[in-house]
Amino acid sequence: MNYSSETIALLNNRVSVRKFKSDPVPEDLINEVLDAAFRAPTSSNIQSYSVIVVHDPTIREQLAVLTGGQKHVVEAPVFLAFCADLTRIENAMARQGGTIVDNNMEIGLVSSIDASLVGMSAYLAAESVGLKGVMIGAVRNDAVVAARLLGLPPLVYCVFGMCLGWPDEAPPQKPRMDxxxxxxxxxxxxxxxxxxxxxxxxxxxxxxxxxxxxxxxxxxxxxxxxxxxxxxSPQLRDNLRQQLKQLGFDFR
Ligand SMILES: Cc1cc2nc3c(=O)[nH]c(=O)nc-3n(C[C@H](O)[C@H](O)[C@H](O)COP(=O)(O)O)c2cc1C
Incomplete structure (x- = not known):
């Protein structure tokens, strides 16, 4: 039986791309990709995510510094920041007389999962029209600095970024485990x-x-x-828990 499909082929051929042509990604295409991505499943329909579409070279240069000098963060035609966002839940709870101040491990986790599902969905939607890219977890090198650069309010943190553009390289695929x-x-x-x-x-x-x-x-x-x-072996991003707490995500 042959179960092949365009989506399975897309996934089987996927590889991270870090070099891009300078051609821009049209704004309406970005919107279409994100609109499709927002159809991703979301835990209890909380939709606890926001995406910052970043073109501004000054912000991108500072983000690149934060990520340890990753050139593609500046060079990609567009950088998307996928954020866990509790502001709408906080507002909904306030209307009902509730409060989110005592947010806990579960809400931090599901909002991060939600943002990740939207990110991966956007990535695949983008690939389906010929765009390529790479996710950027290094924005969590300092979650507080990332939040400042992206103008995030309290109760929002950037889970990961994504460079997107028209590919200017075709790297061989990295093998996976058995x-x-x-x-x-x-x-x-x-x-x-x-x-x-x-x-x-x-x-x-x-x-x-x-x-x-x-x-x-x-x-x-x-x-x-x-x-x-x-x-x-070294404690990776040992300050992250403290930084996320500062941003309103108390993983406890
Ligand atoms: C959440 C996440 C964060 C990542 N962060 C970075 C990053 O900061 N810089 C980078 O160059 N690649 C980053 N990557 C890409 C991975 O390095 C890459 O997916 C992995 O090495 C496998 O390679 P492949 O995607 O080409 O198969 C990230 C991937 C994920 C899923």
Missing amino acids: FSTMVHHERYGALRDNRDLDQTLDDYDAALAKHYGGIGKPTTADSWTHDMDKKF
């Missing part, structure tokens, strides 16, 4: 075959090292395991 180790049936661990986790990681380290070698990117033989340890 399908059978990521899909479980009925209960976790009931793998289709009995390859153990070590073998999976050895295989993936080799595949990723080969991929990086092919594009001239320096790496080690234990590519992925090395990268993960380097990334997560």
